[in-house]
Amino acid sequence: MARPHIEPFVDRDVSFKKMTLPGFPKGMHYKMLSLDTDTGACSMTVMYENGYVQPPGMSYADMELFIMSGYLESDEKRYTPGSYFWVPPGVHMPALRAPRGCVALMFYNYAEPSFVESDSDHQLAERDNLTIVNAYEDMHWTSTNFFPATASGCLVKVLRFDQRTQAFTFLYCMTPNFWQDNISYHDCAEEAYHIWGTSWMMQFGNLPTGGYFWRPPYINHGAFACKLGTLALGRTDSQLYNHFHFNPWTTPEENRERAASRMLAWKPELYRWIEQHGGHNHPHVPNDFEYDGQGDPHAIAHAHGVPHDHGDGHHHHEHEEKPKRRRRRRSN
Amino acid sequence: MVKVIEHKVSREVKAWLKKEAAEQKERYKKIVAEQEALSPKRDKWVADFLERIQSRGFNVHADMLRKIPAAEIPKKPRRRFKVVF
Ligand SMILES: [Fe+2]
Numbered sequence: 173m174a175r176p177h178i179e180p181f182v183d184r185d186v187s188f189k190k191m192t193l194p195g196f197p198k199g200m201h202y203k204m205l206s207l208d209t210d211t212g213a214c215s216m217t218v219m220y221e222n223g224y225v226q227p228p229g230m231s232y233a234d235m236e237l238f239i240m241s242g243y244l245e246s247d248e249k250r251y252t253p254g255s256y257f258w259v260p261p262g263v264h265m266p267a268l269r270a271p272r273g274c275v276a277l278m279f280y281n282y283a284e285p286s287f288v289e290s291d292s293d294h295q296l297a298e299r300d301n302l303t304i305v306n307a308y309e310d311m312h313w314t315s316t317n318f319f320p321a322t323a324s325g326c327l328v329k330v331l332r333f334d335q336r337t338q339a340f341t342f343l344y345c346m347t348p349n350f351w352q353d354n355i356s357y358h359d360c361a362e363e364a365y366h367i368w369g370t371s372w373m374m375q376f377g378n379l380p381t382g383g384y385f386w387r388p389p390y391i392n393h394g395a396f397a398c399k400l401g402t403l404a405l406g407r408t409d410s411q412l413y414n415h416f417h418f419n420p421w422t423t424p425e426e427n428r429e430r431a432a433s434r435m436l437a438w439k440p441e442l443y444r445w446i447e448q449h450g451g452h453n454h455p456h457v458p459n460d461f462e463y464d465g466q467g468d469p470h471a472i473a474h475a476h477g478v479p480h481d482h483g484d485g486h487h488h489h490e491h492e493e494k495p496k497r498r499r500r501r502r503s504n
Numbered sequence: 505m506v507k508v509i510e511h512k513v514s515r516e517v518k519a520w521l522k523k524e525a526a527e528q529k530e531r532y533k534k535i536v537a538e539q540e541a542l543s544p545k546r547d548k549w550v551a552d553f554l555e556r557i558q559s560r561g562f563n564v565h566a567d568m569l570r571k572i573p574a575a576e577i578p579k580k581p582r583r584r585f586k587v588v589f
Contacts, residue, residue, distance in 0.1 A: 320565035
């Protein structure tokens with residue numbers, strides 16, 4: 173994970189830039205919120221000019237889009253504020269227009285932004301995973317049902333849930349006079365953007381409308397408070413667990429070690445199995461029969477980015493020596 | 505699930521990424537400096553928090569509160585207090 177800790181950042185403090193990446197039509201502007209400098213994955217606030225037209229097309233990586241103001245329309249449908257898209261790699265979208273302009277949040281999870289004109293899906297596209305929902309109109313607020321949970325007054329609408337990694341994208345709100353007196357950290361990276369409202373965290377102070385953070389795992393945040401209410405979009409890159417405590421001065425290393433110790437207390441059998449089978453000298457990537465089948469362990473190690481041995485006694489994180497082969501273009 | 509469809513990353517895209525990475529570095533530095541400047545306020549916020557969890561309580565789960573005994577309140581370590589990593 174190569175996104176730095178960007179917290180807090182307020183996009184109102186910077187101006188939009190023209191999107192100049194090849195493939196993207198004219199009339200698209202962006203503010204970079206955070207960028208993975210290894211993969212090009214990024215989060216941006218985007219603004220489509222009045223009269224913007226995007227031809228039918230697809231992206232090489234999955235893309236999430238959340239409309240905050242204005243609207244996008246296709247021949248069939250108008251996508252108003254609250255509309256959320258999760259478009260898997262290679263799934264083509266119809267022509268989209270923004271007759272009166274539109275401001276949205278755009279996220280690429282695994283690679284740099286790309287747009288390729290196409291009126292059909294790529295052969296590897298998984299169209300059944302395409303998600304389009306209007307979070308404002310079609311969904312209801314629910315309480316966060318994690319244990320331990322955030323205080324009452326923090327409500328969510330889950331827009332996407334990745335069954336494999338448990339990463340999820342959610343709209344959340346804090347009601348006026350919300351407060352929660354604990355310090356939290358997670359095993360996952362956490363990201364959020366304030367669509368409206370100001371909330372406060374003990375480490376970073378007030379985060380206003382347009383406020384954003386990308387927070388790597390194990391970083392303390394909280395206590396929390398919100399005077400007038402906040403509406404925000406949040407995302408994680410894997411399972412979110414609230415590790416609560418009240419020591420303001422712990423480091424991410426100490427937090428991670430505590431998380432590992434808690435894992436031993438909560439799942440002793442599993443912890444010992446991993447310790448036995450996944451130790452440094454005998455790396456073994458566990459096989460998930462649901463996803464990996466009876467797969468080749470070496471291929472599975474690659475799929476998960478897990479360090480492993482090529483039989484020569486050296487551990488490799490990935491085959492960085494052959495980037496060109498891995499990025500070979502496939503016809504669409 | 506396919507995460508990324510293999511494709512060629514053009515020189516133009518690489519240059520864009522390089523520029524964005526450099527700008528992000530500057531953004532990060534600015535954040536670190538701003539957060540450093542917030543230290544005196546933060547120390548006060550922390551003192552208030554440690555007081556509240558003893559009087560009103562610490563949120564163990566949802567609205568379940570526990571009043572933390574004075575003996576359990578952590579002491580500020582000598583090392584520098586960082587919040588951005
Ligand atoms: Fe969090």
